[in-house]
Amino acid sequence: MSKISNAEAIAAWSTMPADVVSAYDDQGDYPKRHLMNANLLRMLGALDGRRVLDAGSGEGYFSRLLADRGADVVAVEPADALRARAREIERDRGQGITFVQADLAELPDLGRPFDAVVCSMVLLAVPDWKAAMAACVAALKPGGRFVFSLTHPAFEDLFGIWSKYGHYRLDRYLDDYEMPGDYAPDFHRPLSAYLNQIISLGCRITEVCEPGLDPQVAADSGVEGTESYVALPNFVIISAETDG
Numbered sequence: 719m720s721k722i723s724n725a726e727a728i729a730a731w732s733t734m735p736a737d738v739v740s741a742y743d744d745q746g747d748y749p750k751r752h753l754m755n756a757n758l759l760r761m762l763g764a765l766d767g768r769r770v771l772d773a774g775s776g777e778g779y780f781s782r783l784l785a786d787r788g789a790d791v792v793a794v795e796p797a798d799a800l801r802a803r804a805r806e807i808e809r810d811r812g813q814g815i816t817f818v819q820a821d822l823a824e825l826p827d828l829g830r831p832f833d834a835v836v837c838s839m840v841l842l843a844v845p846d847w848k849a850a851m852a853a854c855v856a857a858l859k860p861g862g863r864f865v866f867s868l869t870h871p872a873f874e875d876l877f878g879i880w881s882k883y884g885h886y887r888l889d890r891y892l893d894d895y896e897m898p899g900d901y902a903p904d905f906h907r908p909l910s911a912y913l914n915q916i917i918s919l920g921c922r923i924t925e926v927c928e929p930g931l932d933p934q935v936a937a938d939s940g941v942e943g944t945e946s947y948v949a950l951p952n953f954v955i956i957s958a959e960t961d962g
């Protein structure tokens with residue numbers, strides 16, 4: 719386990735300035751728009767009328783995409799800065815999203831079990847990620863679906879490294895380590911750690927998705943380095959189901 723605590727990591731997320739938090743658009747950001755969101759939605763399956771937990775919802779763009787599709791959404795987010803922005807947008811839009819401020823590793827009772835839990839780009843931010851993952855699985859009804867995404871542990875800082883060298887370089891993969899971020903750290907663990915943990919929780923992995931960017935979309939961006947998303951997967955998205 720990491721040397722920093724969950725509370726310290728959450729406090730770091732709370733230092734995100736308001737202008738950075740509000741820079742997210744309705745699809746999050748460029749990589750999420752083009753690589754992540756459609757895959758998450760597809761892997762979650764039917765949403766209309768389903769009770770869905772957005773675990774570590776950030777400023778809530780994905781909760782809003784879920785609510786747009788008819789889901790009854792509970793969004794758990796512990797960091798003040800992100801949660802405040804999500805609530806502000808909910809006050810404007812009134813989509814009926816329920817917000818809960820909590821650490822996933824100490825999840826309060828959220829009521830009825832969920833049809834699906836999505837945990838997008840969160841476990842890599844949580845020091846005690848095994849407790850967080852266990853809580854997500856425990857929140858599901860039998861046969862419920864758990865979909866989580868990560869920066870692909872084999873291709874972290876893909877855009878930055880590719881932009882510098884014209885290809886990807888990696889010299890450390892198998893151990894666990896902390897990676898400093900602009901506001902809060904991420905934590906590297908090999909992909910097998912996540913996959914084996916979800917299996918040990920009694921889930922059946924139903925899909926592992928390593929999305930690549932459409933070459934034409936990359937060309938249209940006009941931004942050098944975007945071709946890295948065509949060649950290599952920036953994200954990995956995993957779906958799993960509990961016993962039915």
Ligand SMILES: C[S@@+](CC[C@H](N)C(=O)[O-])C[C@H]1O[C@@H](n2cnc3c(N)ncnc32)[C@H](O)[C@@H]1O
Pocket residue numbers: 724727728731746773774775776777778779780794795796797800820821822823837838839840843844850
């Ligand atoms: C990279 S952001 C992703 C947010 C959102 N899911 C998205 O895709 O935009 C990571 C999020 O994890 C949250 N987080 C960090 N530690 C957490 C914990 N122990 N429990 C729940 N969320 C946590 C942070 O506050 C932050 O909102």
